[in-house]
Amino acid sequence: MFASGWISVSGSHSVTVQPGGDVTLLCPNVSNYDSMIFWFRLINDSQARCISVMINSKSKVEFCSEFHNEKFEMSSNITVLFLKIKQVDLSDSGLYFCGFYTSGRPIFSVNHLNVEGSDGITQLISMTLGSLTFFLVVVIISLVVHIRKLQTGTTELKYQSL
Template sequence: MKNFTLITVSLLCSLCGISVSVSEFYTLEVQPGDAVTLLCSNYTSSPSQILWFRVVKLLNARCISHIFKAFDSASYCNGFENGRFEMTSNMSTVFLKIKQVDVSDSGLYFCGYYIRKNPLIVGATYLEVQVFNRLAKAMIMILGGLTVSLAVVTICLVVKIKQLKRARIEEENPQQTEGQGSDLNYAAVTFHPNSKRNLRPAPETEMVPNAIYSAIR
């Protein structure tokens, strides 16, 4: 992927009339509203004008900013004086900071200098602002919330249905119990055998006939 993009950069630069001597190539993926810092090596050993530029509409290299030597204040080209772009440099690296990026900032950024009024690329960065990833994350969060809500509603409905069934069964059981109680009437009689120790027969005067009555309906 990196080699393919590098070939695309070289082809694009040849169409734009830009000389290519790329020693560094980067790709950056950011979200809208983020701040990003592009960089390339400070390739000059003596004071020289270093600039950042960007390819616009595939055919024009547009200047963003330029600086003459390390630690100097940068100058900004037309259309980039809004404060979102900030170019700085030290003895080893040249930086370009972009604040609060948006979709329009996506594209190819180059660090280089001019030779006979033609830009020479030394470092290149492809910046991609991924606006659809943030929308996709938001949609995933919304769908996740809806799924959780649906699961909670389903569980509540199942519990409610079980409660209704239980209440209906409890209402029907007392009627069945009363119906069974009216159909069955039993008389329970318990007989206790005489103790073997009392073997002497009782006197005739003491013997009283016992009658056991059982009424069965």
């Protein structure tokens, strides 16, 4: 746990997922405090954006401006705060912070979400394009060799007829 003045960071987790799937991020130790709990995300390494807030673990979830409940679900049980992100894509990669207030101090946990850059379809397309490129290079080289032979044969016939 890192503590400095009025802010505490209680842990860090890293999650790697494939694009298109769902992922659930966890925030432990919520049971010790029945106070305001929240999720926010670091955007472009410079802007923290609120995702969702609950006044306490039993209250209704409120979503912040650009985040909505079609993509995100926030829930809590007795011990853990959850953030489910549906159909993740590359733009969902980044740092997610969950936290709560206790005695006037925010306490955070950090989750690093890494959405892998290539799925099976992208790999298949890359392999197909690579194979096609190789095939076309072989065809071009064989045509160049064939044209050279034809030019050489034409030159030899020209000299023989003289």
